[in-house]
Amino acid sequence: MSDKMQRVVLARTPEGTPVNEDFALQTQPMPRPSQGEVLCQAKYLSLDPYMRSQIAGRHISGSITPGDPMLGETVSCVLESKAEGFKPGDLVRCFGGWSSHSIHTPKEMFLLGKDFPAPSLALSTLGMPGLTAWAGLHCLARIKSEDTVVIPAATGGVGAVAGQLAKACGCQVIGIAGMTQKCRQATEVLGFDACLNRRDENLGEELDKACPQGIDVYFDLVGGPMLTVASERLAEGGRVLLCGLISEYNSSERIAGPPPGLWIRARAKVFGLVVYDFEDRRQEFLKEVMPLYHDGRLKPHEDIIEGLASAPEAFCRLMRGENNGKVIVALS
Amino acid sequence: MSDKMQRVVLARTPEGTPVNEDFALQTQPMPRPSQGEVLCQAKYLSLDPYMRSQIAGRHISGSITPGDPMLGETVSCVLESKAEGFKPGDLVRCFGGWSSHSIHTPKEMFLLGKDFPAPSLALSTLGMPGLTAWAGLHCLARIKSEDTVVIPAATGGVGAVAGQLAKACGCQVIGIAGMTQKCRQATEVLGFDACLNRRDENLGEELDKACPQGIDVYFDLVGGPMLTVASERLAEGGRVLLCGLISEYNSSERIAGPPPGLWIRARAKVFGLVVYDFEDRRQEFLKEVMPLYHDGRLKPHEDIIEGLASAPEAFCRLMRGENNGKVIVALS
Numbered sequence: 001m002s003d004k005m006q007r008v009v010l011a012r013t014p015e016g017t018p019v020n021e022d023f024a025l026q027t028q029p030m031p032r033p034s035q036g037e038v039l040c041q042a043k044y045l046s047l048d049p050y051m052r053s054q055i056a057g058r059h060i061s062g063s064i065t066p067g068d069p070m071l072g073e074t075v076s077c078v079l080e081s082k083a084e085g086f087k088p089g090d091l092v093r094c095f096g097g098w099s100s101h102s103i104h105t106p107k108e109m110f111l112l113g114k115d116f117p118a119p120s121l122a123l124s125t126l127g128m129p130g131l132t133a134w135a136g137l138h139c140l141a142r143i144k145s146e147d148t149v150v151i152p153a154a155t156g157g158v159g160a161v162a163g164q165l166a167k168a169c170g171c172q173v174i175g176i177a178g179m180t181q182k183c184r185q186a187t188e189v190l191g192f193d194a195c196l197n198r199r200d201e202n203l204g205e206e207l208d209k210a211c212p213q214g215i216d217v218y219f220d221l222v223g224g225p226m227l228t229v230a231s232e233r234l235a236e237g238g239r240v241l242l243c244g245l246i247s248e249y250n251s252s253e254r255i256a257g258p259p260p261g262l263w264i265r266a267r268a269k270v271f272g273l274v275v276y277d278f279e280d281r282r283q284e285f286l287k288e289v290m291p292l293y294h295d296g297r298l299k300p301h302e303d304i305i306e307g308l309a310s311a312p313e314a315f316c317r318l319m320r321g322e323n324n325g326k327v328i329v330a331l332s
Numbered sequence: 333m334s335d336k337m338q339r340v341v342l343a344r345t346p347e348g349t350p351v352n353e354d355f356a357l358q359t360q361p362m363p364r365p366s367q368g369e370v371l372c373q374a375k376y377l378s379l380d381p382y383m384r385s386q387i388a389g390r391h392i393s394g395s396i397t398p399g400d401p402m403l404g405e406t407v408s409c410v411l412e413s414k415a416e417g418f419k420p421g422d423l424v425r426c427f428g429g430w431s432s433h434s435i436h437t438p439k440e441m442f443l444l445g446k447d448f449p450a451p452s453l454a455l456s457t458l459g460m461p462g463l464t465a466w467a468g469l470h471c472l473a474r475i476k477s478e479d480t481v482v483i484p485a486a487t488g489g490v491g492a493v494a495g496q497l498a499k500a501c502g503c504q505v506i507g508i509a510g511m512t513q514k515c516r517q518a519t520e521v522l523g524f525d526a527c528l529n530r531r532d533e534n535l536g537e538e539l540d541k542a543c544p545q546g547i548d549v550y551f552d553l554v555g556g557p558m559l560t561v562a563s564e565r566l567a568e569g570g571r572v573l574l575c576g577l578i579s580e581y582n583s584s585e586r587i588a589g590p591p592p593g594l595w596i597r598a599r600a601k602v603f604g605l606v607v608y609d610f611e612d613r614r615q616e617f618l619k620e621v622m623p624l625y626h627d628g629r630l631k632p633h634e635d636i637i638e639g640l641a642s643a644p645e646a647f648c649r650l651m652r653g654e655n656n657g658k659v660i661v662a663l664s
Contacts, residue, residue: 060597223592242592256588257595260555260574263604265392270602272595 001079005030008070008098008311010055017250018052018319023070023312031103033082038104040076042096045308045329046123047072047315048157052249060274070098070311073128075112075119086111093122098311100331117293118300124326125300126286126293128275129157132243134285135278136219137165140271141239145170147216148235150207152176152226153246154186154195157326160301162219165289167191168297171217174210176203176226178321185324190301204229214238214266222247224255231258234266243273250319301325307332333411337362340402340430340643342387349582350384350651355402355644363435365414370436372408374428377640377661378455379404379647380489384581392606402430402643405460407444407451418443425454430643432663449625450632456658457632458618458625460607461489464575466617467610468551469497472603473571477502479548480567482539484508484558485578486518486527489658492633494551495524497621500629503549506542508535508558510653517656522633536561546570546598554579556587563590566598575605582651633657639664 004027011024033039053059054071064070074096078086083106086092092109096102112122121127137143149166153159154175163186166173175186175195186195196206207215207229214235220227224247231240240263248255263270278285292298303325305314311329318327336359343356365371385391386403396402406428410418415438418424424441428434444454453459468490469475481498485491486507495518498505507518507527518527528538539547539561546567552559556579563572572595580587595602610617624630635657637646643661650659 220592227592228588242596245593245596254591254593257590257592258588259586260552260559260589260604261577261586263589263602264574264577264606266604267606267609268602268604270595270600272592272598272600274596274599277599 001030003030004028005099005101006308007100008308010064010066010068010070012066013055013057018055018316020312020316022055023315025309030101033080033103035082036105038078038083038086038106038109039080040074040092040094040096040102040104040109041079042074042076042100042102042308042331043091044075044120044123045072045096045098045311045331046074046128047311047318047327047329049244049246049249049318051315052319056249056252061276071095072097073123074102075122076102091116091119093127098308100308120302120304120328120330121300123328124157124302125161125298126289129326130161130289131278131282131285132158132273132275133162133165133219134289135275135281136241136243136271136273137162137169137217138288139278139281140273141217141219141241143169143171143217148172148174148211148213149217149219150174150176150211150215150230151192151219151221152198152230153221153244154192155182155190155301155325156221156323158221158243159219160190160325161298163190163192164298165292166217168292174207182324190299198226204232207233217241219243224248228258228262231262231266231268234262234268236267238266238268240268240270241273242270246321303327305329333362335362336360337431337433338640339432340640342396342398342400342402344398345387345389350387350648352644352648354387355647357641362433365412365435367414368437370410370415370418370438370441371412372406372424372426372428372434372436372441373411374406374408374432374434374640374663375423376407376452376455377404377428377430377643377663378406378460379643379650379659379661381576381578381581381650383647384651388581388584403427404429405455406434407454408434423448423451425459430640432640452634452636452660452662453632455660456489456634457493457630458621461658462493462621463610463614463617464490464605464607465494465497465551466621467607467613468573468575468603468605469494469501469549470620471610471613472605473549473551473573475501475503475549480504480506480543480545481549481551482506482508482543482547482562483524483551483553484530484562485553485576486524487514487522487633487657488553488655490553490575491551492522492657493630495522496624496630498549499523500624504543506539514656522631530558536564539565549573551575556580560590560594563594563598563600566594566600568599570598570600572600572602573605574602578653635659637661
């Protein structure tokens, strides 16, 4: 075993959209597990928009300041175990961070079942993004087959799963994405009924055409003006899932929300969604979506980058909206 | 019976806060009921903030343009009936408008039960404002005794009932009002635990002190910046009832809402509340609140003005926030 490990730290607090130089790759001595601890080697690292909030110091999970290692969920392999229940070779899900190796106690790790299809999926379709999509649609919005569901960031980590789950439920599903190519993927690969281009000048009119009865469920992953455009078109009894704010993660200002009168008129139900609250329902989620995965109705949509050193650029790409699916770093 | 009736029409669309000259009192020939109709004489007329939206042409119930008679709910007395089930002397609740007399078909009228305590209450504590308060707290927010409930416009038609219903449920109830005298009434007469002055420069800090565990339920009757101040202080799992926008009824602009991130962080549930949707639960409401009224835990809080000719000025006072309780016009 090497006596060195690598990790990525925040070099400086980004201004606006992050750039490579905001991060630094460091080599450190390999950590050793104490009694009751496990040394893990990361296989896959999840990169997510919420990390932009962490490094801005305003995420509910805490702040990352310059010099701190970047945090993040990983699928890791147990290298050395001084804890009961874990042995070398076991695959676990844990918060290993942007790091080749990490030390964990048992309660910080979750074993991937032997029947788990592919390890990276524990960070994407069958992981936190999938759980987010499922919790929003089924636990909060309680979608029904007659609903028209609108999903911005349609091909992103959460959006791609949300769209497919809503289709599996029989809903009319309209995506919104920022590039023609993503729109095509949403309809041709992920099965959305339609996908509109966010940059279309007539987006409101296009939405009206795509949702002639109004929007029943708006799964907000972007915030900003799009939330108001959608709220203006809510059907009576419409539900709004407030889940992400990618449109403003790169800004230091909080953008105001839609005029409340729009939600009064629609008798809207609006839910603040934080996936951590649904951790205790992960097994239920897996039980429901695993059959959809196996019969092909829930397709993975991953954007996999090789090597920890590529993580900063992959994250910057994500924050520029140039990713193509759930962003995951594959480590050696 | 006189052969003349009086009514108030909209003389012109108000700019900003309405003034007397925006309305005109008219004398008209007395209408005659056709077969299947009833002639009613108004006893009490309800004046409500939503009427400001009607005359601005943007209320969900429809628009009133210059020359149109003003609409509104009344308690009226049957004068002449050509419809089954109604006889002279019967008291009914109907939408008689700002008018001494009105014609209705049976399905537009609701008989006041013989045991109904006092007719004006059918427009206030035991009427639509009461139903609004009850529906918001019990049907949507589902208040529990451990909740801290914050109510702006604390001494208004809905606020006064909401505060008392929340107290009856065992909640900690904090009001907000625009005058010292109203604050005193909220605590001394209506039983609020505290009532803060909206104009207090340190309102945010005062709210923090009054709600050390955060706000569990915010019954929004005003919109505007206050909604953001309250949303910043929501407890985890907090509920927001979007019900009124009095802060912007006099403006032609829609004011943006709170940054959605506040609601994500709180895992808020936000409900658009329109009282019409709860009409079918009015009996259930009355059954629950009537005992509170009879044992003194639900006190009427009415601001009664005499004479139809006074209705315009009473409405203008209401829209300036100078009313003292639910505004009702008593007709001769």
